[in-house]
Amino acid sequence: MTLKSTLLGAVCMTALAPMAFADGERGRDGQLNIIYWQAPSIMNPFLSGGTKDLEAASLVLEPLGRYDEKGALVPYLAEEIPTVENGGVSEDLTSITWKIAEGMVWSDGTPVTSADVKFTAEYCMHPEGGCAQASKFGGVKEIEEVDARTIKVTFENAMPNPYQPFMGAQSPILQKAQFANCLGAKAPECTEANFNPIGTGPFVVKDFRPNDVVQLVANENFRDASKPAFSTLTLKGGGDAAAAGRAVLETGEFDYAWNLQLAPDVIAKMAEAGKGVPVSAFGTLVERIEINLTNPSSDLPPETRATLAEPHPILSDFKVRKALSMAIDRALLTEVGYGQAGRATCNFVPAPALYASDNTECLTQDIEGAKALLEEAGWTDTDGDGVRDKDGMKLALLFQSSTNAVRQDFQALIKDFWQQIGVETELRNIDGSVFFGGDPGSPDTFQKFYADVEMYANNFDGTDPQAYLGSRRCGAEPKPASQWQGENINRFCDPAYDALLDELGRTGELEKRGEIARKLNDMLTKDTMTILPLVDRGRVSGRSVTLGGVVLNVWDSELWNVADWYRVN
Template identity: 30%
Template sequence: MQTPSLSKRSFLKLSAAAGVAGAVGGMAAGPLRALAAGPEPRPGGQVIAGISQEPTVFNPLMPGSEYDQGIWWQVFSTLWYIDADGTIVPDLAAELPTVANGGLSADGRIWKVRLRKGITWHDGTPFTAHDVKYTLDLINNPDFKVRNRVGHSLLRNVTVTADDEIQWVLSEAFAPYMSVLSLTFIVPRHILGKADDPNTAPFNTAPVGTGPFRWGERRAGELVLLEKNPAYHGDGPYLDRVVFRYIPDQTMLYTQFRSGEIDYLGLSGLQPAFDVEARALPDRRIVAAPAPFVEHIALNHGFAPFADKAVRQALYLAMNRKARLEAIYHGRPIETESYVPHGHWAFDDGLPKHSHDPAAAKALLDKAGWLPGADGIRQKDGVRLAFTNSTSAGSQSREQAQQLLKQDWREIGVDMTIENMPGAVIWGEFWQKSQYQSVMVASNFLQGSDPDVTPRFSSKAIPAQGGSGLNTYQYRNPEVDGLLERGSREMDQAVRRKIYQRLQQIIREDLVFLPVSQSVIVEGVKAKLTGYRPNINASSNCWNMRHWFWAA
């Protein structure tokens, strides 16, 4: 979504208007508007959502996946969120803070947020500004295992001025903070604040929120059931309950969607092998929509061979990427060289294009001293060029992709061993603490819809080295650190675009990871299930289940 350059003051004033997400990095989804049209909402019934990875993290401030986020959107609320049109919509906040309404200072550092009155937690306790302060303080508690502190770490003097008003000062202007807060779920002070250790509190397995659905039960390895919150402060919910059914085998997942046992097949999406048949099913809608996820091969730079740039370059040249996307995914994904989604205002379309050139890959490795051994596998200084690659077990398309990748790399004298595991295992400490060697994964690198990637690439965001963030690649680059700092402080979008395009160029040149494609997720819903609306500004299309209902 292209928007004009903005001065600092103009940026802050614009945050009061519809379509504000364009100013902070949003992407509109105009063509999807038609999906929201339909009959008047009818209350009642339930939805069974079929997913291929099991939600296991129910405290929304802790490290979790998009499958966990599907639960968070139902149980919890944010101060505001970004909808499918790229508009920032107040939720717990009564209005967006702006310069015009006194909620923001002209320099973007002083924030005053007014909250809605009359909101209650699921246990009936009133929601107040003290809960917001507790949440922000907990995020910055060094002993708490938080998902991300970027932006929040700049908070100073967080003060409750009334039950329905809170204010704070940022130590410096931080352009992405509006977007960061759109994905910061507020937790209850009266429950977590009494816990001996928020990291292990009972709340983390039986959460209490202010969202449209209340916690029902979890049957480990099977499902999570959520019940309607009759005291919800917003529109809806119209459904009586939502069931997230975990089915790791994606053939079985599709079979249950085809038979009607599942109402919505999402998050992992419909596997390409079932695409043609699914579109012919009666009373179903199959929706393909670009997603912010970028499929890539994550490389752990703490693993010695991957610290050699020549190895990373050779692996990329040896990948027959286009053929793999055509053969397995029928060309659905969008080939990419960047972590920023196509169509985003910060996207750099001038990055070098991938080429499949095994001969060049071999020459690079020869020059770097990685020479074939007796078994054909290259080695250098006694170290074989061999490593494991992991992904979620049960993902047939990725498992097929791994087999082709293994062949590509074997051709140049590289030995890749496949070591897959359940999603709940792989995306735990194995991923978060950089215990892997390489992983096949799709990630949303944006913060809400802002292109700031400090949590992903800052040298201070490496969890395995004591940092707070998502830099599981263990990548370090002083120039990148400097650009990230500049980009987060700059309010002029034209200047920010240049900064983030330079960042994309460095990440692509260094091949921090091996980019494959931007995801186009194909999801299935029953024809009478109304309100479902893909949202490229969220990591889960379950973001608005409160608006779903069954048409007559």
């Protein structure tokens, strides 16, 4: 099979079909109310790895292309998706050339140009900028402005999946004029730009209150004069998933509620009120435990706590990590937390099927085996208090996660599982707006990881996991020098893993790409157990019965087609 008959030929490149809704003038349906129980902290997705920030920003900022609800690539700011067949991707796959559609303008009325696209790459690739989406630009050699509307991206080597830069909600285009003075270490200091970005999307920020509410108005310069149907939009943050669910499904106070991470019977009971309906789909969202490989002691300076300069005194031992995994009953967690909306998994990458490993070893709980493994590692209960110890150190862990009823249920169950094998566990839960916020001054973000283990979920956009797996590359860890941005949350570093990533980047044949991706997945979840997957979560949200046009998308921003939403009479 040739390089041309790779992923490039396996993905639908057709333009996005218009959604069916009543014709009319922009803003005809008045106010739209959306609730995210994890409140947005910033409107710049390059400075946050939190899904709630990426999705809030997608109301305003757009990429050249997106992934639709089936994972197919569709043009947004671009005229079309470049392919080998249409000449947009070079025969040797070392470059991709995008053309901005004619007439694209920013919300301030100025034209979108190739200079904006090139600047966006420079912004994220700046070594001192701490870009949370840096892996999207891995392997980029050069960005060239061919003309005012044409941009050429050249890669260091053949790139079988050249759709990483400028595709999806994680890689939108920034306006150069607004962010020109925000490069490198200055990036987090540009509060006005980060809170009120000028975009091309259907809405414009009117007022942004971090960790609270975003008020938006229709973009009068949006490319379709009949969209959006709503003149104003309020994205309210905070509270919890239960309150968000009730606000849509029971009371009808809000039109859309994101990420209803609730027990299935709770959602069904809410829906009985008839004000709203749950919408769901499976994608690549995995609830998991990250194992901290560094020493999180507050006695150490931040630079040391951020890297492997001083390894974790307990969790650096593979046998301990494996014992923790063996003690977990993933089937019970799934039943309690998600029911039919979840599937127990051992995979970091659960889909598409081509990239999903057949590893099922972790699905069987083995308490006695976990105890024996800890004994082998030298952890015994010398004083009879039920907690193992070794060389004067207790086998005690701090386990943190965001505040959410399902996550706290999981924490309680896992604490019990670990207690059964002699592990003492202290639980901490942190407000999701803070935990996922990315504030470099906060000690409580998931990026800083000032705990021993932490639990959360995220996913990758599109259907190819290369950038997602690339998040575990050596050097991608959050640290002070990167404003605490970075994707390698548990500070995993293995040259063999990086070499395999490089091989993935050079490989075009689909079956071979799948084989390499599965090996990379297994290195993290089976061979080293630095990530303990728990549940492959279906995305569940809620919409009002009076809201039309909603198409749940697990491959991009959940708000990807908000321009097509409308009020049902």
